[in-house]
Amino acid sequence: MPARQGGFEAVHPENVDGYQNATGFSLTRADSTANLRALLSLAHQRELSMGLKNAVGPIPTLGAEMDFAGTSHASSMPNAAPTGQ
Numbered sequence: 532m533p534a535r536q537g538g539f540e541a542v543h544p545e546n547v548d549g550y551q552n553a554t555g556f557s558l559t560r561a562d563s564t565a566n567l568r569a570l571l572s573l574a575h576q577r578e579l580s581m582g583l584k585n586a587v588g589p590i591p592t593l594g595a596e597m598d599f600a601g602t603s604h605a606s607s608m609p610n611a612a613p614t615g616q
Contacts (some may be wrong), residue, residue: 541580541598544570548588564592571596 547567550558567589574581582599583589590600 539579541582542570542574543582543584545584547583547586551588560588560592563589567593568596 544567547563549556550560550563567583571581571593580598582597582601583593584600585602586600587602590597594600
């Protein structure tokens with residue numbers, strides 16, 4: 532069953548900043564960017580939105596391409612407003 536038909540509207544990949552961590556792989560920011568662009572294309576082909584969650588590193592490069600971005604720690608940020616305001 533396609534994701535849209537299953538009631539899903541969006542995806543947010545996890546651990547997209549492997550280049551910033553000791554993973555044992557020689558990942559680069561460019562690797563992460565290429566991977567995210569490929570995932571974004573796949574999501575859009577399936578009529579799904581895609582966003583970044585808890586990953587601020589890619590925002591300067593990919594922020595305009597992503598459908599949304601957020602952090603689970605937004606309520607602790609000084610400029611955070613409750614949803615709907």
